[in-house]
Amino acid sequence: MSVAPPLLAVEGLTKSYGGVHAVRGVSFSLRSGEILALIGPNGAGKSTCFDMLNGQNKPDTGHVRLLGEDTTGRKPREIWRMGVGRTFQITATFATMTVRENVQVALISHGKQLFNLWGSAPNFDRDEAGRLLELVGMGGYADRPCGELAYGDLKRLELAVALANQPKLLLMDEPTAGMAPRERVDLMRLTAQIAREKSIGVLFTEHDMDVVFEHADRIIVLNRGTLIAEGSPAEVRGNPQVQAVYLGEGLLYDAGHREGTSA
Amino acid sequence: MAFYVVQFLTGLASAASLFLVASGLSIIFGVTRIVNFAHGAFYMIGAYIAFTLTERLSGAFGFWGAIVAAAFAVALIGIIVEMVLLRRIYHAPELFQLLATFGLTLMVEDLVVLIWGPDDLVGRRAPGFRGAIDFFGQNIPSYDLFLIVLGPVVLGILWLLFQRTRWGVLVRAATQDRDMVAALGVNQKWLFTSVFAVGVFLAALGGALQIPRDAVHHAMDLRIIVEVFVVVVIGGLGSIIGAFVAAVLVSELNAFGILIFPKISIILVFLVMAAVLIVRPWGLFGRPEAPARKTPGLTVNPWRPLTSNERLAALAALVVAATLPLFAGNYALTVGSEIAISVIFAVSLHFLMSVGGLASFGHAAYFGLGAYGVAFLAKMAGLPMIGCLLLGPLLGCMGAAVFGFFAVQLSGVYFAMLTLAFAQIVWSIAFQWVSVTGGDNGILSIWPEKWAASPSHFYWLALGVSALVTIALRAMVFSPFGYALRATRDSLLRSEAVGINAKRIQWTAFVIAGTTAGIGGALFAYLKGSVFPDNLGISLSVDALVMVLLGGVETVSGAVIGAIVYKALNIWLVSQTDLSKLVLGGFIVLIVVVFPKGIVGMLEMLAQRRRKTSPPGSPLLAKPIESAE
Numbered sequence: 001m002s003v004a005p006p007l008l009a010v011e012g013l014t015k016s017y018g019g020v021h022a023v024r025g026v027s028f029s030l031r032s033g034e035i036l037a038l039i040g041p042n043g044a045g046k047s048t049c050f051d052m053l054n055g056q057n058k059p060d061t062g063h064v065r066l067l068g069e070d071t072t073g074r075k076p077r078e079i080w081r082m083g084v085g086r087t088f089q090i091t092a093t094f095a096t097m098t099v100r101e102n103v104q105v106a107l108i109s110h111g112k113q114l115f116n117l118w119g120s121a122p123n124f125d126r127d128e129a130g131r132l133l134e135l136v137g138m139g140g141y142a143d144r145p146c147g148e149l150a151y152g153d154l155k156r157l158e159l160a161v162a163l164a165n166q167p168k169l170l171l172m173d174e175p176t177a178g179m180a181p182r183e184r185v186d187l188m189r190l191t192a193q194i195a196r197e198k199s200i201g202v203l204f205t206e207h208d209m210d211v212v213f214e215h216a217d218r219i220i221v222l223n224r225g226t227l228i229a230e231g232s233p234a235e236v237r238g239n240p241q242v243q244a245v246y247l248g249e250g251l252l253y254d255a256g257h258r259e260g261t262s263a
Numbered sequence: 264m265a266f267y268v269v270q271f272l273t274g275l276a277s278a279a280s281l282f283l284v285a286s287g288l289s290i291i292f293g294v295t296r297i298v299n300f301a302h303g304a305f306y307m308i309g310a311y312i313a314f315t316l317t318e319r320l321s322g323a324f325g326f327w328g329a330i331v332a333a334a335f336a337v338a339l340i341g342i343i344v345e346m347v348l349l350r351r352i353y354h355a356p357e358l359f360q361l362l363a364t365f366g367l368t369l370m371v372e373d374l375v376v377l378i379w380g381p382d383d384l385v386g387r388r389a390p391g392f393r394g395a396i397d398f399f400g401q402n403i404p405s406y407d408l409f410l411i412v413l414g415p416v417v418l419g420i421l422w423l424l425f426q427r428t429r430w431g432v433l434v435r436a437a438t439q440d441r442d443m444v445a446a447l448g449v450n451q452k453w454l455f456t457s458v459f460a461v462g463v464f465l466a467a468l469g470g471a472l473q474i475p476r477d478a479v480h481h482a483m484d485l486r487i488i489v490e491v492f493v494v495v496v497i498g499g500l501g502s503i504i505g506a507f508v509a510a511v512l513v514s515e516l517n518a519f520g521i522l523i524f525p526k527i528s529i530i531l532v533f534l535v536m537a538a539v540l541i542v543r544p545w546g547l548f549g550r551p552e553a554p555a556r557k558t559p560g561l562t563v564n565p566w567r568p569l570t571s572n573e574r575l576a577a578l579a580a581l582v583v584a585a586t587l588p589l590f591a592g593n594y595a596l597t598v599g600s601e602i603a604i605s606v607i608f609a610v611s612l613h614f615l616m617s618v619g620g621l622a623s624f625g626h627a628a629y630f631g632l633g634a635y636g637v638a639f640l641a642k643m644a645g646l647p648m649i650g651c652l653l654l655g656p657l658l659g660c661m662g663a664a665v666f667g668f669f670a671v672q673l674s675g676v677y678f679a680m681l682t683l684a685f686a687q688i689v690w691s692i693a694f695q696w697v698s699v700t701g702g703d704n705g706i707l708s709i710w711p712e713k714w715a716a717s718p719s720h721f722y723w724l725a726l727g728v729s730a731l732v733t734i735a736l737r738a739m740v741f742s743p744f745g746y747a748l749r750a751t752r753d754s755l756l757r758s759e760a761v762g763i764n765a766k767r768i769q770w771t772a773f774v775i776a777g778t779t780a781g782i783g784g785a786l787f788a789y790l791k792g793s794v795f796p797d798n799l800g801i802s803l804s805v806d807a808l809v810m811v812l813l814g815g816v817e818t819v820s821g822a823v824i825g826a827i828v829y830k831a832l833n834i835w836l837v838s839q840t841d842l843s844k845l846v847l848g849g850f851i852v853l854i855v856v857v858f859p860k861g862i863v864g865m866l867e868m869l870a871q872r873r874r875k876t877s878p879p880g881s882p883l884l885a886k887p888i889e890s891a892e
Contacts, residue, residue: 054760075759076759076760077759077760077761077762077763077764080760080761080762081762086760088756088757088760092754092756092757092760093753093754093757094749094750094753094754094757095753095754096565096566096749096752096753097565097746097749097750097753098565101565101746104746105746105747105750105758105761105763106761106762108743108746108747109747109761109762109763110761110762113743114743114744114747114763114764114768115743115744115747115768115771116742116743116744117739117742117744118738118739118742119742119743120741120742121741121742121743121745121746122567122568122741124743124746143565145565161757161761164761165761165762
């Protein structure tokens with residue numbers, strides 16, 4: 001093991017709203033190239049936790065460190081500049097612009113050309129935009145208006161946009177929500193492949209246990225704001241506490257069962 | 264001491280009417296999400312009808328009955344307006360709703376003059392409240408005391424109405440989530456109509472109650488609507504208690520502002536509004552705006568730079584325009600110069616509105632500041648014309664930098680109202696600060712130097728500048744900055760997530776648009792040879808909006824066509840009829856309802872249909888167009 005700090009280190013994150021403790025002392029870390037899933041039932045504090053990582057919410061106490069540098073309380077755009085790409089649960093794209101232009105906006109921002117009034121944006125990093133779109137399998141859609149895309153394609157586009165600043169870390173909030181089963185598998189395979197090739201750390205929240213158990217290297221489980229389990233998919237599945245939390249939902253059983261039969 | 268108490272009470276009395284009108288606006292907005300620009304017009308009609316009725320009906324019962332009857336009559340007019348016009352545009356973008364109701368306002372202004380004549384009308388005193396009460400040697404009109412009591416009483420009645428009746432519960436539910444209320448089986452149509460009627464009733468009552476205090480005249484609508492916008496921005500749109508508190512605050516600031524800054528009393532209100540906006544951008548009692556609806560009204564057709572053929576065509580058009588002095592007379596050349604200046608003004612607003620998604624309702628402020636900049640430089644500093652033309656627009660730039668900083672903190676209707684209020688403040692300063700601006704008399708004899716004095720030379724100058732400005736702004740649309748600006752328009756969330764400081768981008772766009780408008784204003788000062796407060800008035804701001812809308816708000820350079828067509832039409836119309844506001848207002852309403860894509864947008868759509876390659880534009884806007892065919 002090297003002595004270098006981990007890619008992402010979360011220490012004692014706490015957040016409460018009024019009397020409700022949404023997140024209580026959550027700590028975990030993430031290495032480069034690792035895919036970490038954050039799961040938990042509804043209301044477990046996943047979203048609150050996630051928003052504190054990407055700068056949309058400030059923790060009451062605790063710290064978030066990116067390669068040793070403290071990012072706690074910084075704005076989303078500052079965190080992006082430190083090399084964190086993100087995708088949203090409900091896609092957020094530039095609807096009136098073409099697919100390529102969507103990526104170009106991110107490239108313009110990455111190149112710090114946002115206040116360049118005289119350059120030609122249509123030619124700005126056109127090749128790089130094309131490469132990113134090829135990477136996510138959207139090469140053929142570059143000139144299509146973004147507003148016309150199917151939902152699954154929007155998710156791919158978001159991934160391309162998130163990769164534009166050559167991130168070290170990807171934060172994906174329910175990346176496969178609202179997608180057809182087939183699209184889910186494709187998107188997560190693609191994400192995993194890119195993450196390994198480019199050695200990007202990925203943290204994602206997810207409700208679909210098929211996706212979680214197939215693609216995560218490691219899983220952390222939140223319940224009522226506290227971290228109750230952490231480990232490999234097999235360890236987490238076997239954890240009685242986790243099973244108790246999910247009991248009645250049938251999710252864990254189904255996922256394990258299906259994986260077992262298909263293997 | 265007694266004097267200050269009386270001043271305070273006068274402020275409270277003024278607050279009553281202001282509160283009635285503002286609460287009506289707030290209630291309507293809460294449920295229908297329409298910012299009813301015509302609210303001032305309903306207030307004015309209420310005053311006029313009450314005037315007529317109180318003249319006819321005698322006795323105390325007649326007077327008070329007339330006041331209430333007037334409010335009911337106007338509410339009935341409101342119901343008709345809602346059913347005939349507003350129902351068609353509930354799903355249109357906010358900008359279109361504001362414009363349609365503004366068109367109504369224009370129409371009402373002419374109709375009122377047509378029916379009641381242009382002179383101020385002084386109404387009867389209220390029976391039972393004719394006298395004044397002596398307060399340590401100062402007189403307080405007893406009617407003022409009546410109004411002071413009335414304000415809280417109306418607030419209480421409204422509170423009961425919303426808390427204790429089934430209708431009130433539905434209204435409160437719809438204010439939170441109207442789609443949900445509709446899904447629960449409530450007849451939304453009648454809910455909206457009734458809410459609109461109540462709002463209009465309050466506005467008309469406010470107007471009717473003013474007649475014992477103030478003369479009735481045909482410009483009272485704009486005066487009140489600006490104050491009401493300031494009130495709801497401070498109090499928070501949708502909040503009735505906010506409207507009350509802010510109405511009292513604004514009225515008191517007005518009452519005491521006169522003592523502190525007699526020349527420019529409105530400054531005080533502005534300072535308070537700015538302070539509130541910094542601390543609570545959504546107003547004292549308002550809630551943060553829900554995330555904006557998904558860029559409504561924007562087509563999915565991506566923008567592209569002109570092809571080389573199209574560039575040649577544009578160049579050819581410019582060359583043809585440049586040959587005008589070869590065959591046209593002096594009058595035509597003056598009109599041509601004015602149109603060229605309108606193009607500058609329209610493209611500057613278009614940049615902010617279409618590219619940046621920020622619909623300013625007070626863009627004339629920066630046009631007028633550019634004009635005043637030239638006037639100051641030419642008359643006081645005695646600079647040569649070139650110097651004035653280059654430096655004059657800087658006043659517009661500075662104004663845009665200050666006001667824009669506050670305005671971009673908000674979005675949507677708040678942005679529109681705030682820019683309108685700012686413009687009105689600039690207008691008031693130009694109007695009131697007589698020692699510097701000449702007030703209503705303006706600043707005269709700003710004539711161009713010899714090299715630009717002949718109509719043909721000035722025309723070429725205006726045409727050249729307007730071509731340069733158009734090309735520069737168009738280039739900016741396709742610059743990295745232009746992409747970033749469009750990005751902030753399409754999705755604030757995503758822009759921030761890719762490292763864009765959206766507020767700074769929008770502020771920059773505001774300053775660019777303001778400076779460009781200032782260039783237009785600078786030329787305008789030389790064209791007219793004078794500068795007046797009207798050069799930064801509301802009607803000029805609306806001219807710009809209509810030009811952009813007419814050309815096509817979704818196009819890259821539709822504003823150029825819109826400005827040419829509109830200005831030519833306008834100049835012709837004014838020469839043909841005395842009822843230009845009526846025709847213009849009707850025209851605006853017509854565009855919004857049946858022609859929302861504008862000329863260039865329409866042409867683009869027709870061209871596309873012929874090719875039959877792409878699907879039609881957004882369903883939102885396609886529907887009214889199809890039904891119109």
